[in-house]
Amino acid sequence: MKRKSAPIAYCKLLNCSYFKMSYMSLNSIKDIIGEKGDFQRKSSVFRNTISKGGPFPPEADRYHLYISLACPWAHRTLIVRNLKGLDHAIGLSVVHYLMLENGWEFANSDVPGCIPDTVNSFKMVRELYFQSDANYAGRFTVPILYDKKTKCIVNNESSEIIRMFNSEFNEFAKNPELDMYPEALRSSIDEINARVYDGYNNGVYKAGFATSQQAYEENAKLVHDTMVWVNEILSDRKYLCGDALTEADIRLFTTVIRHDPVYLVHFKCNLVAVKDLQNLSRWVKLIYQNERVQETVNMEHIKKHYYMSHKHINPSAVCMLQRNPIDVTVLAMLINYLSTD
Numbered sequence: 001m002k003r004k005s006a007p008i009a010y011c012k013l014l015n016c017s018y019f020k021m022s023y024m025s026l027n028s029i030k031d032i033i034g035e036k037g038d039f040q041r042k043s044s045v046f047r048n049t050i051s052k053g054g055p056f057p058p059e060a061d062r063y064h065l066y067i068s069l070a071c072p073w074a075h076r077t078l079i080v081r082n083l084k085g086l087d088h089a090i091g092l093s094v095v096h097y098l099m100l101e102n103g104w105e106f107a108n109s110d111v112p113g114c115i116p117d118t119v120n121s122f123k124m125v126r127e128l129y130f131q132s133d134a135n136y137a138g139r140f141t142v143p144i145l146y147d148k149k150t151k152c153i154v155n156n157e158s159s160e161i162i163r164m165f166n167s168e169f170n171e172f173a174k175n176p177e178l179d180m181y182p183e184a185l186r187s188s189i190d191e192i193n194a195r196v197y198d199g200y201n202n203g204v205y206k207a208g209f210a211t212s213q214q215a216y217e218e219n220a221k222l223v224h225d226t227m228v229w230v231n232e233i234l235s236d237r238k239y240l241c242g243d244a245l246t247e248a249d250i251r252l253f254t255t256v257i258r259h260d261p262v263y264l265v266h267f268k269c270n271l272v273a274v275k276d277l278q279n280l281s282r283w284v285k286l287i288y289q290n291e292r293v294q295e296t297v298n299m300e301h302i303k304k305h306y307y308m309s310h311k312h313i314n315p316s317a318v319c320m321l322q323r324n325p326i327d328v329t330v331l332a333m334l335i336n337y338l339s340t341d
């Protein structure tokens with residue numbers, strides 16, 4: 001006797017979000033490692049833009065930013081939101097620092113640094129993805145720029161979100177004159193961004209998550225070379241593209257600030273430390289001096305996230321949470337600098 005109900009039940013199972021959830025978590029590590037043991041980052045899926053006359057026009061109190069304080073990509077968006085003075089116009093939620101089998105989760109505001117989902121009262125970031133697209137089958141990443149009006153994700157790609165914050169909300173921004181992607185500097189910003197992205201922002205992940213000796217060595221070397229290259233660029237100028245702070249600086253900053261406390265040890269990017277590169281150290285201190293940048297750096301979220309969430313590279317989840325000599329660039333040295341200068 002042929003059974004017809006089984007395949008139908010199976011198809012239903014395939015379509016239900018519970019199946020998708022377990023499927024994604026089972027494969028969350030496997031599907032990003034290539035045949036040569038190399039980490040391959042998947043592209044972001046939601047790529048709409050905020051623009052006047054479009055389906056997502058700039059409006060105050062319509063869009064909401066979901067971030068992790070630990071994640072360097074999300075960190076960029078928070079810095080640009082702060083520097084442009086958009087806090088009052090674009091809401092914010094901050095997830096818990098741990099990213100375990102359910103992905104990013106929201107915590108109560110009694111966990112320092114966390115801000116719950118005040119829009120939907122969701123418990124998990126994945127719920128935002130399924131609300132936007134019931135058949136979503138990608139990764140559940142932050143940052144997310146979300147539209148409260150249509151209840152959907154507008155964009156989940158940090159490089160695009162920072163551009164929108166820079167130029168599309170100027171009528172509500174407290175600092176509309178700040179242009180972090182000025183016309184005259186666009187080609188040098190693009191050029192620096194491209195090399196910094198591959199060799200450093202993503203390079204540290206390629207080294208840290210590599211599962212073959214060759215992939216690790218190649219990428220640790222690439223990270224080293226890129227750090228030396230930016231250090232050299234900074235030998236005769238204040239910021240990466242000259243006298244003005246641009247998005248290229250912000251995109252570099254969120255990786256540099258994590259380097260000595262996390263990437264040097266946890267991702268084994270140990271061919272050079274930020275503290276040993278003079279120009280890069282001077283530059284990171286300069287950026288950190290800005291109070292609106294400083295308030296976005298949460299070293300507790302950063303350290304706890306990396307050392308405690310990546311069980312495949314640190315199974316015991318132990319880490320040095322006290323400020324220690326290896327953190328010197330990022331916290332101790334910056335704090336010394338601020339108090340003595």
Ligand SMILES: N[C@@H](CCC(=O)N[C@@H](CS)C(=O)NCC(=O)O)C(=O)O
Nearest residue numbers: 071073139140141142143156157158
């Ligand atoms: N290209 C994305 C990358 C975002 C990203 O990979 N975020 C990580 C955190 S650092 C994430 O949310 N990962 C969750 C996952 O992969 O499941 C961007 O720049 O916005």
